[in-house]
Amino acid sequence: MKKNYTKIVLDLLLAITFVLLMNPRVLDGLRFHEIAGLVIGVAILVHIGLNYQWVINTTKKIMDPKLPNKTRFSYLLNVLLLISMAAVIITGILISRVVLPSLAIEGNHTIRELHGFSADATLALVGLHVGVHWQWVMSICKKAFKTKEGKFRKGVIASVVLSLAILAGGIQWFASTAIPSNGEFAPKQMQQSEQSSNTGTTGSSTSNQGTANKDFRDEKFHGKEGHGGSSNPFLVVLNYFAIWAAIIIPTYYLEKRILRNKRKLRRVHPQTS
Numbered sequence: 643m644k645k646n647y648t649k650i651v652l653d654l655l656l657a658i659t660f661v662l663l664m665n666p667r668v669l670d671g672l673r674f675h676e677i678a679g680l681v682i683g684v685a686i687l688v689h690i691g692l693n694y695q696w697v698i699n700t701t702k703k704i705m706d707p708k709l710p711n712k713t714r715f716s717y718l719l720n721v722l723l724l725i726s727m728a729a730v731i732i733t734g735i736l737i738s739r740v741v742l743p744s745l746a747i748e749g750n751h752t753i754r755e756l757h758g759f760s761a762d763a764t765l766a767l768v769g770l771h772v773g774v775h776w777q778w779v780m781s782i783c784k785k786a787f788k789t790k791e792g793k794f795r796k797g798v799i800a801s802v803v804l805s806l807a808i809l810a811g812g813i814q815w816f817a818s819t820a821i822p823s824n825g826e827f828a829p830k831q832m833q834q835s836e837q838s839s840n841t842g843t844t845g846s847s848t849s850n851q852g853t854a855n856k857d858f859r860d861e862k863f864h865g866k867e868g869h870g871g872s873s874n875p876f877l878v879v880l881n882y883f884a885i886w887a888a889i890i891i892p893t894y895y896l897e898k899r900i901l902r903n904k905r906k907l908r909r910v911h912p913q914t915s
Contacts, residue, residue: 661882667873676741723767729760769886773893
């Protein structure tokens, strides 16, 4: 049971971190974006390690016709999720500007677009993954917050509320003290034009830089790097959790309907021994 609680906490932290990465302007900009992206890569390996036994057993039985369709679908979903996350991390390294700039491929817009597409695909796959396992998530939460007699565990609830408050306070403090570098988001062509103009007319370059900084503050540099929207971390989390909810809820109820129809068929056509 403690292992399940560990997985729930780890997955929640992964979810919050991942949605914060969907907007690279959050907190201190690309520095947080790239460092947290690498941390998520390590956390995913831990997640796989916690589910190692299930992965091995399911891989051995994947061709077995007796394997439940839900298990087979979940396995395929996990494979796709692993591929998309690997694509996000690898393409992120190839366009890195802060952590691993020596490995970056300059001016490759295809890799940048692939990074954005794989991030969006991962967002959708995570929603499906949680939706398929939502009943398990709710059962673990009920056992964590309620006793066998149905009473709430006040100590556990207080600990969770306190932990969330500390996490929210830490994010707020980090967001208020971090100073993002606007130049990290400026396109390379703009940076080069500013450098070349600095050798000529100083007044013109100052004007261009002021315009660029103003556009950054007004969030005109959207595209694949920013996904648009506010850079407030709490609004970013709320926005992407709402997107997940729009995927999780119909997935959960669709699964319930499929299971209900299967039970009806079994009652109408019982298997003969």
